[in-house]
Amino acid sequence: MRMESSEEEDDFPTIESVTPQSKIDTIFQSHTEKGIRKICFELLDLKDAVDNLCGNTRSKYLAFLRLSEEVVETEHEMTELRKHISSQGLLIQDLMSGVCRELDEWTQANGDTGEDHDGSQSGEIDELFPSEVEDKKALFLEHIDVLLVEHKMEEAIDALESEERNNADLKISAGNSSAEPSTYKSALLKRRAMLENQLIEMIQQPSVSVIEIKKALLSLVKLGKGSTAHQLLLKSYGSRLQRSIEAFLPLCPCYPETYPATLSNLVFSSISLTAKESGLMFGDNPVFGDKVVQWAEWEIESFVKLVKEHAPSSETTSALRAASVCVQASLNHSSALEPQGLKLSKLLLVLLRPYLEEVLELNFRRARKTILDFDGSDRNMPLSPRFASPLSTFARSSDSLLVSSGMRFIHTVKDIVEQLTHLTIVNFGGNILTRISQLFDKYVDVLIKALPGPTEDDNLAELKESAPFRAETDSEQLALLGTAFTIAEELLPMVASRLWNILNETKEAGNSLTETISPPGNTNLELKDWRRLLQHSLDKLRDHFCRQYVVTFIYSRDGNTRLEAQIYLDDKGEDLISSSDPLPSLPFQALFGKLQQLVTVAGDVLLGREKIQKVLLARLTETVVMWLSEEEEFWSFLEDKAAPLQARGLQQVNNV
Structure with missing residues (x-):
């Protein structure tokens, strides 16, 4: 049987969709009972799926039949509706024909009616039957609506202007301004308002180009909204400026000293544009010009606030440089705006002055701490030989801290001056020079603490014990004096020469730009006045040295004076030397010898500075005379009649 079936399969080729029995036997004859049961369950599931599919097909077919019936019914109803509309149209035509016929008959029967009555009838007829003019108005309004939908605003404006020119009723005159507007005019006003809103919305979009904004603003001006257009112009440029600033602000830490110049360029270029x-x-409308000035002033105030908020720490030289760059850049830009009628320099100075003065104050406080920081004297302070050589000559005769303090002082002042720009010096140079003289006075106080002897200044007396170094010997004290005089007479004028040159140039330039923006009274501090301030500090140091030098000689360690009046009352040896000029008393001879020794030391320490030596010796002599003139006990003892002054003593006093 198996052989016969195989022969039949060869005679009749199998269909792909039908599996032959022989193949089924070959596939499943090796299956177990469990496998056959599994296959049976799968076949049952397939049977259920086929039954469900057949049921779904039948239900969908029935739904399709119902839908077809509904379509046929709908077509029938539409046909009936067309017939009804046609009949209604015929009825309306018959009605209109009848009305017209009755109107003609009524007109013929009342042919002698007045013109006024005819006018009212024609008006009623016109209301019943729209005229050709009304049709044109409706078409025009429809045309405007289409232009508004398509955002063709320029064409809509041109169409409205043309319609207003051709229709006198659309123009509002002074005589009929209180009259009620017509329906057509109200419709045009409504569309004009819609057009204005579209223009305003477009201008406020951040992605709109500058050219499109200009076109929209000009369109608003054409519509008679000049004030609104100008306000939107300021708002638009203000928004663009704000976006530019926000994009730049994250870069400020990368350029701590020059970022104000970039901010100034952004702000003032926007104001100019x-x-x-x-x-x-x-x-040249003055109202709009005033609004531009007010807007520019507000932007400048915001600019100064931004500079302050993103500036480095106020006590650093970077902050001073940033403030100076801000003054230079902003004043240059504001001067460039003056030909356009925008005079903003005075406002800038008013806003920038507190900021710059605060930075200057904190920088000079830092400079004061730096000068007094003797523990950091080994820090690198590069000075050119022009500044370092005059001070290095005192290194052999004094403590190294003294020379380091002098170099630190000059380096600190020089560092501050180098941060200043031209216009900063023009407007704040006098203030800066005064601060430099005050800083030098503080430095002199430090040097006074290093000198031995008492002081009349209570504050200095309290700090005597905390002096970083002490000048005990004559050479050290003279080196200290020489350092102070060298700084005041040579180095500080060299450092401040740039400031004086700029201030003098500004003062001499009668019509210069810098003079017009420079505040009055800034250059009142003359060079001679500044030198007088420095000289006052030097005199304080020199007087302290002379006073302690003379007092140290006159008074012994136990507090007794070496210069007593008794030596001038003693007539011992008068007969021996009555014919010759007696020498000064022994204390004065000792003082003269001490001064001679001081002159010798000064010749070595203050080599090449003869002026200082002469002034110092003269002041020492004046100090002795002043001490004698103020010593009441000495003079009261001489004036005592019980012990008259002898001739020899009188000659000694005169020889002194």
């Missing part, structure tokens, strides 16, 4: 566009669009 806004003023230019305002003039082109609105002309």
Whole structure:
């Protein structure tokens, strides 16, 4: 049987969709009972799926039949509706024909009616039957609506202007301003308002180009909204400026000293462009010009706040440089705006003055701490030989801390001066020079603490014990004096020469730009006045040295004076030397010898500075005379009649 079936399969080829029995036997004859049961369950599931599919097909077919019936019914109803509309149209035509016929008959029967009555009838007829003019108005309004939908605003404005020119009723005159507007005019006003809103919305979009904004603003001006257009112009340029600033602010830490110049360029270029566009669009209208000035002042105030907020720490030289760059850049830009009628320099100075003075104050406080920081004297302070050589000559005769303090002082002042820009010096140079003289006075106080002897200043007396170094010997004290005089007479004038040159140039330039923006009274501090301030500090140091030098000689360690009046009352040896000039008393001879020794030391320490030596010796002599003139006990003893002054003593006093 198996052989016969195989022969039949060869004679009749199998169909792909039908599996032959032989193949089924070959596949499943090796299956177990469990496998056969599994196959049976799968076949049952397939049977259920086929039954469900057949049921779904039948239900969908029935739904399709119902839908077809509904379509047929709908077509029938539409046919009936067309017939009804046609019958209604015929009825309306018959009605209109009848009305017209009755009107003709009524007109013929009342042919002698007055013109006024005819006018009212024609008006009623016109209301019943729209005229050709009304049709044109409706078409025009529809045309405007289409232009508004398509955002063709320029064409809509041109169409409205043309319609207003051709229709006198659309123009509002002074005589009929209180009259009620017509329906057509109200419709045009409504569409005009819609057009204005579209223009305003477009201008406020951040992605709109500058050219499109200009076109929209000009369109608003054409619509008679000049004030609104100008306000939107300022707002638009202000928004663009704000976005530019926000994009730049994250970069400020990368440029701590020069970022104010970039901010100034952004702000003032925007102000210049806004003023230019305002003039082109609105002309020389003073009202709009004042609004531009007010807007520019507000932007400048915001600019100064931004500079302060993103500036480095106020006590650093970077902050001083940033403030100076801000003054230079902003004043240059504001001067460039003056030909456009924007005078903003005074406002800038008012806003920048507190900021710069605060930075200067904190920088000079830092400078004071740096000068007094003797523990950091080994820090690298590069000075050119021009500044270092005059001070290095005192290194052999004094403590190294003294020379280091002098170099630190000059380096600190020089570092501050180098941060200043031209216009900063023009407007704040006098203030800076005064601060330099005050800083030198503080430095002199430090040097006074290093000198031995008492002091009349209570504050200095309290700090005597905390002096970083002490000048005990004559050479050390003279080196200290020489350092102070060298700084005041040579080095500080060299450092401040740039400031004086700029201030003098500004003062001599009668019509210069810098003079117009420089505040009055800034250059009142003359060079001689500044030198007088320095000289006052030097005199304080020199007087302290002379006073302690003379007092140390006159008074012994136990507090007794070496210069007593008794030596001038003693007539011992008068007969021996009555014919010759007696020498000064022994204390004065000792003082003269001490001064001679001081002159010798000064010749070595203050080599090449003869002026200082002469002034110092003269002041020492004056100090002795002043001490004698103020010593009441000495003179009261001489004036005592019980012990008259002898001739020899009188000659000694005269020889002194």
